[in-house]
Amino acid sequence: MSSPQLSGLVEAALEISRKRAETLGQLRDALERGDKEEALVLAKQLVGLSDDQESNRVDTSVHVDAGGGRPF
């Protein structure tokens, strides 16, 4: 008996896997072309970092500028 929960999960996993395989292929192409900037963007995606996301923690006491437009 097929389970819709697991079926949905399988679909999602395969879709994500396909996307990651595509990104990996693009990374390989970018490295072969010598396009380091593109390669860096794709590599960040493969390790779970979106292109404009901070990759290091910043102490709140020195993170003043980021608070400019925020409520507190």
Place this chain on the structure above:
Amino acid sequence: MSTLMQAADDRFSIPAQKAINLRTAQSHGLEIVRTIEMADVSGAVVLQTPEMQELLRAIADPNIHGIIAKEFSRLIRPENLADFYLFQAFIDTETTLYLPEGPIDFNTFEGKLIGSFKALWAGRELSQIRERIWDTKETKRRAGKFGQSKICLPYGVDYTESRGWFYKPEAERVREAFRLLASGETSYVVLSELLGVSSPGVKVILQNPVYTGWRVIDKRRDPSPSARRHTVDGRQADRPKIKRAPDEIIRVRVIEEPLVSEEEFFRVQQIIATKRQRHWKARPDYQHRFTYNSFLTCAACGEPVQTGVMRDDYYICKGKRKFRLCSSSYMRRDVLDPKLDSLFAERLTDEPFLRSLAEEMARNYDANQGAARIVRLEAELERLDAKRNRAIDTYIEGRMDKAERDSRLDAINLEIKKVREMIERHHPPVVLSAQELSALFSPFLEWKFLLRDDKHRILSTVIPEIQVADYQVKGLYLALTAGSNNETHVGTGSSRPRA
């Protein structure tokens, strides 16, 4: 005229009514100085129309002696006593109503009596007409037939007397929407683009059990006089829907081969309900930062854990933030997310869980893919091809400029691509290979390295409930029916022993 169709009918057409009114005027020696015509207006809402308002202004003129009508019900079919205010206007302006059978002077006792009686009778006639129509429609509904206008048919579903109920080729889009939602695509905006309807319309479509082969009618239009609605120009508008009493609910199996199974349907209903309950917002144009938002509840007070930005990103208990009742502390996103990542990386890679996934994948390979589904998809492809050819022909004939042609062709080509993908999905490779199993498992093994949206997509399919307070994960529940991870794990630790 109640409907435009009646206006075209010879017996009750406006010219026929005019001829009768002319005879009435001649028999009483009257001169017709102004004619007011109303079409597509029921006698019940006639008082709300601008034409009737014009008539009320006209009878205030002392030179106007009376009004001529073909029959009393053309004037009003009162549903409530407030409608009788028209008679008071006749009394105030000393206006006489001329009908073919004779005049009615509302300033006399006899006039009031006859006028009121005729009005009540006209109202009763309307009620009887409605009851007869309702009974006929209900009989048809209970017999699994269709007794309404085609506009009332659900998306991708059609009905003919000879064939009964059946799914049209575009119903495959609905199936795809069910599949996408069940596999973690929780944005109604994305699904609305697939179906070509509004975002609220997506939810209405996905909640209709007709796609499981059952027609369920659990609502009806409110028949009470107070539920009467009209448009700004006095034309009839839809009455609001109300829930039917349990004994009035109709459930009829109308299509033998359903578009989606009942299990899939109820799974999607569960996701829709959770989405509403936990306020899942999935905007494709917004970059979310929090991975576990909407899946967390406070282990200290049971309220949902919300997200907040105070220089940095924090998870905050609603009980603390809104009601000031919870003593749990704010939790930094960049501390809690990795902790939960570790927990999920472990829970989603234990052997029984992966085994159940592999078994599910194998079952999908063995399942009958449905010949009717393929036929519908191919018909949809043909329809889109014909649409593309029509757009090209229109351009060649000079009835469309190049920019519009390109825009239309792009949209059609995108639809064709989606349908082709759906067809390919119905023809998977015959043998389940190690490579495909590896593809299936890799997102779970690489959990920590997935993008936030990919993690969220997987989480949306398992609908976890995570109890957390002060960075301590006290419980984790996954809404799965198979495998070993559907138990509530209680404890101060964030992991449990591997199987």
